[in-house]
Amino acid sequence: MKSATHLVDTGAVVNAAAGSRPTFLVRRHLNKLRWLCLSLVFATLVLLPMLHVYQSYVAAHAYDLLSSPERTFYDAMQWITQPFTDDPAEDLDSIKGSTWSATLFGLKLSDPLAVAGQIAATLAVYWPFVLTAAIPVAFTVILGRFFCGWICPATFLYELNTNFGLALRRLGFRLGGRRFDRRLKYLVLVVGLLLSALSGAMLMALVYPPAIIGREIYYVIAQGAFGTGMVFFVLTLLFDLLVARRGFCRYLCPGGALYSLLGRFRAVRIQRDVDQCNDCMRCNGVCEFGLDPMRDGFGQECNNCAACIAVCPTDVLRFRLRVNDQEYQGPGHFGPICRRRMRAGETAAGEQPFGENG
Amino acid sequence: MKRRTVLHDLVASAAAVLALPAVTRADGGPRVRTRYLRPPGALPEERFARQCIRCGQCGSVCPNRCIRFFGTENGVDSIDTPYIVPREQACILCMKCGEVCPSGAIQPVARTADDILARVKMGQARVDESLCLSYQGKTCGVCYRACPLPDVALSVGRLEQPKVYSACVGCGLCERSCIQLPQAIRVFPPTRAGNTA
Numbered sequence: 320m321k322s323a324t325h326l327v328d329t330g331a332v333v334n335a336a337a338g339s340r341p342t343f344l345v346r347r348h349l350n351k352l353r354w355l356c357l358s359l360v361f362a363t364l365v366l367l368p369m370l371h372v373y374q375s376y377v378a379a380h381a382y383d384l385l386s387s388p389e390r391t392f393y394d395a396m397q398w399i400t401q402p403f404t405d406d407p408a409e410d411l412d413s414i415k416g417s418t419w420s421a422t423l424f425g426l427k428l429s430d431p432l433a434v435a436g437q438i439a440a441t442l443a444v445y446w447p448f449v450l451t452a453a454i455p456v457a458f459t460v461i462l463g464r465f466f467c468g469w470i471c472p473a474t475f476l477y478e479l480n481t482n483f484g485l486a487l488r489r490l491g492f493r494l495g496g497r498r499f500d501r502r503l504k505y506l507v508l509v510v511g512l513l514l515s516a517l518s519g520a521m522l523m524a525l526v527y528p529p530a531i532i533g534r535e536i537y538y539v540i541a542q543g544a545f546g547t548g549m550v551f552f553v554l555t556l557l558f559d560l561l562v563a564r565r566g567f568c569r570y571l572c573p574g575g576a577l578y579s580l581l582g583r584f585r586a587v588r589i590q591r592d593v594d595q596c597n598d599c600m601r602c603n604g605v606c607e608f609g610l611d612p613m614r615d616g617f618g619q620e621c622n623n624c625a626a627c628i629a630v631c632p633t634d635v636l637r638f639r640l641r642v643n644d645q646e647y648q649g650p651g652h653f654g655p656i657c658r659r660r661m662r663a664g665e666t667a668a669g670e671q672p673f674g675e676n677g
Numbered sequence: 678m679k680r681r682t683v684l685h686d687l688v689a690s691a692a693a694v695l696a697l698p699a700v701t702r703a704d705g706g707p708r709v710r711t712r713y714l715r716p717p718g719a720l721p722e723e724r725f726a727r728q729c730i731r732c733g734q735c736g737s738v739c740p741n742r743c744i745r746f747f748g749t750e751n752g753v754d755s756i757d758t759p760y761i762v763p764r765e766q767a768c769i770l771c772m773k774c775g776e777v778c779p780s781g782a783i784q785p786v787a788r789t790a791d792d793i794l795a796r797v798k799m800g801q802a803r804v805d806e807s808l809c810l811s812y813q814g815k816t817c818g819v820c821y822r823a824c825p826l827p828d829v830a831l832s833v834g835r836l837e838q839p840k841v842y843s844a845c846v847g848c849g850l851c852e853r854s855c856i857q858l859p860q861a862i863r864v865f866p867p868t869r870a871g872n873t874a
Contacts, residue, residue, distance in 0.1 A: 367737065368737060371737045371738075372742075374740060375739075375740055375741070375742045378740040378741075379740075379741075408740060412738055412773065412777070415734050415737050415738050415777055416732055416733075416734045416737070416777075416779075417732065417733070419730070419731075419732050420730060420732035420734065420779050420780070421732075421734075422734060422777050422779070427779045429730070429732075429779055433730045433732070433780075436730065437727075437728065437730055437780060440727045440728075441724075441727045441728055445728070445780070445781045447779075447781060448730075448779055448780050448781055451779050518754065519726070519727045519754065520726065520727070520753060520754035521726070521727065521729060521730055521731060521754075524730055524731035524732075524757060525731075525756060525757070530731065530732075533732070533733070534731065534732075534733050534746075534757060537733050537736070537737055538733075538746065541736070541737065541742070542736070542745065542746065546746060546748055546756075546757060547748045547749055547756055547757070548757065
């Protein structure tokens with residue numbers, strides 16, 4: 320009975336504390352920040368080809384030759400760029416490319432998968448290119464698979480696709496929710512690199528959604544039509560919708576596999592505070608990668624997207640500086656399992672079910 | 678995943694590994710269905726397709742918008758690689774693509790006549806005298822006016838009859854400007870003309 324009293328008392332304390340907790344917690348809003356980030360990256364990928372077309376008009380002194388809609392376009396681009404440059408034909412060259420490989424004010428950045436793919440295809444190391452992946456690799460080692468959650472332009476579309484799928488489910492459509500072995504993508508990575516080496520073709524660029532999206536947006540805006548990659552990308556969208564939620568990222572993406580490996584011992588990871596967790600499982604439901612935050616199951620797959628943090632009603636999930644995940648800490652102390660045990664008086668002597676300060 | 682499935686996948690992959698080189702390199706050389714040029718400073722064809730990472734930056738930096746990208750028409754290993762069809766839009770040798778290329782597939786070349794002559798070999802122009810107006814007695818000389826390296830790559834003699842030298846870097850501006858159809862001066866990529874960079 321004593322422990323039951325204890326439970327009620329501390330519960331009241333915690334609830335009081337919850338009532339007076341800060342109304343604004345940064346981490347609760349990280350998911351929105353992430354969406355902002357994804358949207359900005361995507362918008363940039365749309366804007367860059369448009370700027371390129373504008374540059375070519377400027378370079379050709381073509382304003383008088385343009386049709387009326389082209390002139391509207393020209394004026395719009397001029398309005399956007401005027402505050403930043405007097406010489407658009409030259410100055411706008413300072414930002415080029417996509418997330419696959421980009422040039423930012425003279426700094427060249429590339430996806431680590433591009434480097435791996437090129438090394439496999441050429442069987443040689445071209446150092447100037449390898450070095451362009453140094454900064455992304457360093458960030459990945461610290462932040463894990465953050466590219467997948469915070470930058471990847473394909474993620475932007477895949478998450479919208481997920482929401483579309485959820486809406487369809489609500490309307491009564493039965494869509495596939497199959498699960499496969501997560502390790503499949505490592506096989507895709509290894510076999511893909513092997514095939515690149517044997518065929519001498521840059522296969523990674525053809526099956527990697529962010530590279531495809533970067534190119535296809537450019538093709539459709541500046542070259543007038545989608546390329547072959549769009550077919551592949553639409554197939555992955557259908558796969559995600561009809562077979563497995565976020566199936567490509569979870570089970571097949573070679574880039575995701577490489578980032579997962581690089582981020583295996585990432586320093587920044589989400590951890591659960593078992594003291595106040597109530598086992599509501601919302602984190603598991605919202606996790607795009609089908610991980611198990613409620614049972615401390617993050618692993619190298621987690622892309623630090625913070626969706627679970629945003630959805631947590633008790634704010635027990637937070638980013639911590641650790642290089643390893645916690646072992647499963649048991650059911651949350653506010654969850655039904657713990658309460659049942661408590662009521663049955665199963666708590667071992669001296670064990671505080673709510674931690675130090677309740 | 679069941680062990681049998683894994684084994685099955687592995688066998689299928691191995692078969693694909695063995696088959697793919699045979700498919701992509703069936704005729705032992707580049708399959709030129711359409712005549713095309715690679716951007717200036719590009720590595721020789723067989724190395725180019727391996728080195729290029731298909732980022733598309735060369736195309737997006739080209740002020741002349743002459744760089745296009747392959748679909749499947751030039752084979753699997755050419756998908757999304759840049760090319761130029763000079764009759765549609767020729768290279769103005771601004772050398773921005775080599776500067777922006779991160780992969781080394783297009784090498785950076787300084788925009789000076791010396792460097793361009795030494796390091797750029799997109800192709801070699803050739804005159805078809807049976808089509809050329811000047812060789813038919815109708816003075817033309819447009820190709821000479823279009824050439825960025827006049828008298829070095831291309832000179833004209835009596836009746837503006839063009840003569841192309843081996844210093845030609847293959848930018849294609851002559852082919853672009855030729856007023857004959859089919860064009861009397863055309864640029865052939867190195868592998869076809871028997872030239873190497």
